[in-house]
Amino acid sequence: MEDSKIISLFFERSEQAIEELDSKYGPAVRKTAANILKDRLDVEECVNDTYLNTWNSIPPHVPDPLAAYVCRIARNLAVNRYHANHAEKRNGNYDLVLDEMEECIPSGVNVETEYEAQELSAAINRFLSTLDKKDRFLFVRRYWYADSVSDLAEASGGSANRIYVRLFRLREKLRNTLVKEGFLA
Amino acid sequence: MKRELLSKAFGNIDERYIVEAYRTVTGDASSSPERIVHMNNKRIITFALAAALLLALGITAYAVWSIHTVRQQELKTDLKIEENNVNSYTEYDIPDDQEGGLVLLSSVNDGDIQRVYVNISPVAEEAAAAFPKETSFSWSIDGTEIGGFAAPELPADLSVSGDEIREAVLRYAYDKETQTMTLECYIDLNFMEQAKASLGTDSLPLLVHMTVGQNETSTFGPVSLVRTEEQSxxxxxxxxxxxxxxxxxxxxxxxxxxxxxxxxxxxxxxxxxxxxxxxxxxxxxxxxxxxxxxxxxxxxxxxxxxxxxxxxxxxxxxxxxxxxxxxxxxxxxxxxxxxxxxxxxxxxxxxxx
Missing domain, CATH: 3.30.428 (HIT family, subunit A)
Structure with a gap:
């Protein structure tokens, strides 16, 4: 079903909207959540919460594209749940992703407030705009979607080793960019 | 550093990059990144475009022609074309009777990417000032699903952050008088080869798109683009x-x-x-x-x-x-x-x- 028809169903407050959303974007939403949350029940709750948030936000929102909209909701919910659970449950993959994120940040940089996080986001977006498509794809899949390196290797047709190297170099490049931009505390 | 805030900082990646990287989540694991590009926001908002064109009517043809030639020279200097005897560079003829739309300025072939510099107009100052938060730019090859991203062209040695970006875009890439924005389009040479094979011609119809907010997309062009010779x-x-x-x-x-x-x-x-x-x-x-x-x-x-x-x-x-x-x-x-x-x-x- 086309996105516009699914959105129309939401506007009509038809529960079929959730069925169609799940049918079309369920796998993507589940994968986004599962990349961050290890526990299957957590993932399912996150998926359900994603659909509830979507139901509550359309209308008034008319998201375009719908896919990115629901994936963003799923990611935000999963990350919040991850940090809430973190003391008890560690997810090897997302911990690794977070470790790698920290590695990108030059020593001396503090991200302690929402404002500083926004500034860092803007710098990351500027950095992404300078990358070619292949590298941007890898960076976003790894640090936004939290894909595993093996998934990325499969998706890009290369070896996991090559993906490690490319991600390593991308992190180096981001760190150098942040240093050049004076992104130091 | 709080890891929650770090998660949030990386979580606020631009929508366009998330969409770009989205498609393989859906299970098409063999898709290469080159096949990810789809132009979903090609809808032209007629009213917005018409309003922008009305604004452009007051601009003299000379002023528009002039901003194209000025930008060409600035780019040539910034890229250090003449002082370094660069052959992998193309400078395009500026049409003297075109007041708006898409104008090719120049391009360089860096071995993997053809960087194509263009002017688009009219672009309202509010839209120019909203880059990158609300406004984004992209390019595509008409008749194909090949496309990618474009960005306002800023001097190569300029390093800006935060609100400085807005100032730099308005100062270096935007001309208020003619409502013209200068952009750099990054076009993978492999994409160009794919487009050539798909369309059966060396001359590719290049389109440039500007999206403001969630839905307002204006399309400029097409203009005819050919591959710039490589120098190695x-x-x-x-x-x-x-x-x-x-x-x-x-x-x-x-x-x-x-x-x-x-x-x-x-x-x-x-x-x-x-x-x-x-x-x-x-x-x-x-x-x-x-x-x-x-x-x-x-x-x-x-x-x-x-x-x-x-x-x-x-x-x-x-x-x-x-x-x-x-x-x-x-x-x-x-x-x-x-x-x-x-x-x-x-x-x-x-x-x-």
């Missing part, structure tokens, strides 16, 4: 071997493929092929990876005036035909005809006779 020079190092005392390893540096805007170092070492196969041993590869970086970053290209240049770290390192190819790139051109010497530490890799 190969430096053969024979079987030069660099010994790294710290890592206690030897690496053979076979040669350097150099263009004014990019480089590919060709190296080989013990076990190189195995490290570029699936399931290679990452820990075993790590020291070799550091050595690869050393070749790219610490090697010096020396010119006749004594100045030195480093190609910087490589972003990609494919293993092809028995060698690892370390690909690097940079902004302004270098004069590849003026190279006098290439060294890595005490090792002279190449010297002009």
């Amino acid at each position: 020079r190969y430096f053969d190092f024979g079987h030069a071997v660099y010994h790294d005392a710290e890592l206690e390893k030897d690496i053979e540096i076979a040669g350097l493929e150099l263009t004014p805007f990019s480089a590919a170092w060709k190296v080989s070492y013990e076990g190189a092929e195995s490290f570029h196969k699936p399931d290679a041993d990452w820990n075993a590869y790590q020291p070799w990876s550091m050595l690869e970086d050393k070749v790219c970053i610490d090697s010096k290209i020396i010119f006749s005036d004594g100045s030195e240049f480093s190609t910087g770290g490589a972003l990609t390192c494919p293993y092809e035909n028995g060698t690892v190819n370390l690909h690097c790139g940079w902004g302004s051109a270098i004069n590849i005809g003026d190279v006098q010497k290439i060294v890595l530490g005490d090792l002279v890799l190449w010297e002009a006779k």
